[in-house]
Amino acid sequence: MRTKDKLSHFIHCILFYPAVFLLLALTGSYQASAQAATRSRVDQLSDEDVQNFYERAQASGLSEAQIEQAAMSQGYTLDDIAKMRKRITALRAQSSRPLSQSVIDKQTGRTLPPDLSRRTDSLTITRKDTSKKLRVFGASLFENANLSFEPNLRIATPRNYVVGPDDxxxxxxxxxxxxxxxxxxxxxxxxxxxxxxxxxxxxxxxxxxxxxxxxxxxxxxxxxxxxxxxxxxxxxxxTNIRSIRVTLVGEVVRPGTYTISSLGSAFNALYLAGGPNPETGSFRKISVIRGNRVVRTIDLYDYILRADQRDNIQLRDQDVIRVADYETHVELKGQVRRPAIFEVLPGETLKTVLGFAGGFADDAYRASITLRRNTSRERRIVTISEDQIGAFIPQGGDKYEVGKILERYENRVQVAGAVMRPGDYSLEPGLETVRQLINRADGLRKDAFTNRASIMRERPDMDRENLSFDLGKLMRGEIADIPLMRQDSLTVLSIRDLREKYYVIIEGAVNLPDSIEFVANMSVADLVAQAGGFQEGAKPNLVEVARRIRQDSAGIRATKLEIYRFAIDRNLQITSMKSDSGTSAEFKLKPFDIVYIRTSPNYEEQQQVYVYGEIMQPGNYSIFSREERISDLIKRAGGLKPQAYITGAQFKRKGIIIGNDLSRILTDSGIEENLLLRAQDTLYIPKRPEIVGVEGAVLNSSAVSYKEDYKFGDYISEAGGTTDNARKSKAYIVYPNGRKARTHHFLFFSFRPKVYPGSTIVVPFKPLESNKLSTAERLGILSLLTTVSIALVNILLR
Structure with missing residues (x-):
């Protein structure tokens, strides 16, 4: 009766919903024959009409099977219903999936069910483990978001695919x-x-x-x-494939029941569940149970190490995947390619574990492996030799460590210094003595110091000792050859190693003055050429060479050096030579000589001064005479303009204002203020300014307009007067030409300096009284004096 009531309610919904009525009240009769395949009216409906039908049918409270039965009772075929179901499924899947995921495969027309389980937690993000703790081998497989094991819809339908409801x-x-x-x-x-x-x-x-x-x-x-x-x-x-439900139990990260595609595999389900729990789960004993019978046992190491997917079987509805507890975990670290915690099955040896780790690293110490094994009470150390690795059976909790080979050689000898091919050589038959080693190194260089060579040898107690010998006699056979030992290091000195580094120096008027490496048979002209030649102002006929005195003498010489003088033309030809010894032989430089190239006394580069402001021809001017002065510069510049303010003219040297009076210089050019010009001097002639600056200990530091009848004190009053901490008697004025004038005192009279336009009046502040006593300090001293006074009175009265 309940089904009948829902069916009546569904027919009632059809009458009230035009979109549903449009779907079911298809006009025309349907030809039952399979050969007359006509196009269904369902294909003519828009996606919006189909979506409205689906939403309103859900609101009716009927199941999909009951809706199909109601449609068939009105004469519509399974073909119409199948097409409608397909379109509804596609729309539902499209609305429930991210836009970036493909719902329908364009090549096969195959769609995934919309209700599949998705793994969206943080485990899908691959993290970089920054800790030094070893991880369980294989744990990162199911943390990789790019390896979800989802089925490929584009493959042909497997011939062993088992058909089920909803396919x-x-x-x-x-x-x-x-x-x-x-x-x-x-x-x-x-x-x-x-x-x-x-x-x-x-x-x-x-x-x-x-x-x-x-x-x-x-x-x-x-x-x-x-x-x-x-x-x-x-x-x-x-075409459309169904979904199946599989259950994962045991030591998985998130056990439970998951909905996957009927094409889904065991690895796909394991990924959804986060894979085996790295702390407790087994990666090598994963059972697929179907109908209470184990149909496959999965060993993930086969896939990780050999990409073997034979165990990645296709699942069926109601399959159970059980991840067992691990039995044996061992830790392998040190010089192996993949240090990790590995799971070991019965019958596997340490050699198998080394295979899991990728084998030894290139610099591994393979002669033995150190094992730390747990006993019932404590731990013990086991040393496993290389020939025991293949048969050694690991136990749970074992910690293996592969060491690194020593930084030493079992058959190395070295030769360094003045030989043709210095380096490392192997101690072997045919290379066992010093002479054989030097011959293997292609012999001695021409600069070899053969009077002495040395061998650095390692003693049995690891100390080092030096063995010295006459290499020349050894090579000539005058003394016995010396046998070599492992780790011996032979050093053959060069004659250059036993002296200072030879150089000569050239200074003065050359283009590249520098210290230059000495070579034999070098002349002064050669050195000048290496230094880039003479500068423009060089004086070639005055070249000096200072030479060290190298010979021993019985007493102390009065002179410290030997001096040689040359005259060289600009073609680098010596025209004459003078020396302290008077020799005139062809001169060659010796190590540590210093060559000086002098500059001509009459040679000078152009030196400029700059004049600007209210002058007829401002700009740069070259100093043409050593006697040229400020007044001469003004004449060369065409004199002053009518609006020039002579009193405010500023003359600077190296950026500093030199106080002078230009009006006096123009009146009398013989006065001392008419300075000689120097390079980079500047002269500025301003216009007449209209203000006077007042700053320092005044109430309002400001600029005041100049007035003819104002005096020094009037301008201070214009700035609001002085402050309480002003030193009025020390007030001074700075004139625009850089000069300064202060207040003068005579008896009870003060004489203030005259004020000109552009001047600045400065009132200094009183210095801070840093040692002034505070009120508390004064009271303390007064109390002390009172106490002392009372004590003195008492003493006197006694």
Whole structure:
């Protein structure tokens, strides 16, 4: 009765919802024959109409099966219902998935179910482990967001794929007869072809289902279908695939039941569950249980190490995946390619574990491995030799460490210094003595110091000792050859190693004065050429060479150096030479000589001064005479303009104002203020300023307009007067030409300096009284004096 009530309610909804009515009240009669495949009116509906139908049908409270039964009761076929279901499923999947994910495969037309489980937690983000703790091998496999093991929709349907409810099968008939059917497997495991009895396909492989459907179609009217020579063929493909539910139990990160695609694999389900728990779970004993029977045991090491996917089987509905507890964990660190914590199965040896770790690193010490093993009470150390590795059986909790080879050589000897090929050589037959080592190094260089060579040898107690010998005699056979030992290091000195580094110096009027490496047979002209030649102002006929005195003498010489003088023309030819010894032989430089190239006394580079402001011809002027002065510069510049303010003229040297009076200089050029010009001097002639500055200990530091009848004190009053901490008697004025004038005192009279336009009046502040006593200090001293006074009175009265 309840189903009937819902069906009546559904028919009632059809009457009130035009969109649903449009779907079900399809006009025209449907031809039942499979050969008359006409286009369904469902294909003409828009996605919006289909979405409205789905939402309103859900609101009616009926299940999908009841809605289909109501539609069939009104004369609509399974083909119409299948097409509507397909469109509703596609719209639901599209709205529930991110836009970036593909819902429908364009090549196969196959879609994933919309209700699949998704892993969206933080485990999908690959993290870089910054801790030094070793991780369980394989734990990072299921943390990689780029390795989800999702099934590929573009592959052909596996022939062993087991058909189940909600799968959709498409049948294309071509040839002498044509037809097109899209069939959905019902919950009872059948597909319904119009005018044919339901065909049971659930539990069959896709290949078996295909044979059963073709056989039924052949009996239902498609004569010769699938038979060779009949001209009619059928192609059956899987379009929409169903979802299945699998359960993961045991030591997984997130045990539970997950919905996956029917094409999903064991690895896909493990990924959704986060994989085995690295702390407790086994990566090598993962059971796939189907119908209470273990159908596959998965060892993830096969996939990680050898990319073997034989255990990645396709799952079926209600499969159970159980991750067992690990039995044996061992830790392998040190000089191996993949240090980690590894899981060991019974029968596996330490050699197997080394294989898991990628084997020894290049610099590993392979002679033995150190093991720290737990006992019932404490730990113990075990040393595993290289020949025991293949048979050694690990135990739970073992910690293996592979060391690094020593930084030493078992057969190395070295030669360094003045040989043709210095370096490391192997101590072997044919290279066992000093002479053989030097011959192997292609012999001595020409600069070798053969009177002495040395061997640095390592003693048995690791101390080092030096063995010196006459290398020349050894090479000539005058003394016995010296046998070499492992780690010996032979050093052959060069004659350059036993002296200072030879150089000569050139200074003065050359383009590149520098210290230059000495070479034999070098002349002064050669040195000048290496120094870039003479400068423009050089005086070639006055070249000096200072030479060290190298010979020993019985007493102390009065002179410290030997001096040689040359005259060289600009073609670098010596025209004459003078020396303290008077020799005139051809002169060659010796180590540590210093060559001086003098500058001509009459040579000077152009030196400029700059004049600007209220002058007829401002700009740069070269100093043409050593006697040229300020007044001469003004004349060369054409004199002053009419509006020039002579009193404020500023003459600067190296950026500093030199106080002078230009009006006096122009009146009398012989006065001392008329300075000689120097390079980079500047002269500024301003216009007459109209203000006077007042600053320092005044109430309002400001600029005051100049007035003819104002005196020094008037300008201070214009600035608000002085402050309480002003030193009035020390007030002074700075004139625009850089001069300064202060207040003078005579008896009780003060004489203030005269004020000119552009001047600045400065009133200094009184210095801070840093040693002034505070009130508390004064009271303390007064109290002390009172106490002392009372004590003195008492003493006197006694």
């Amino acid at each position: 959709e099968i498409k049948i294309d008939i071509s040839g002498a007869s044509t037809g097109n059917f899209e069939l959905k497997v019902s919950p009872d495991g059948t597909v319904k072809i119009p005018d044919l009895a339901p065909i049971f396909v659930s539990g069959l492989t896709i290949e078996q289902a295909e044979q059963r459907i073709i056989d039924r179609l052949r009996k239902g009217g498609y004569q010769g279908l699938g038979t060779a020579g009949s001209g009619t063929s059928a192609n059956i493909t899987l």
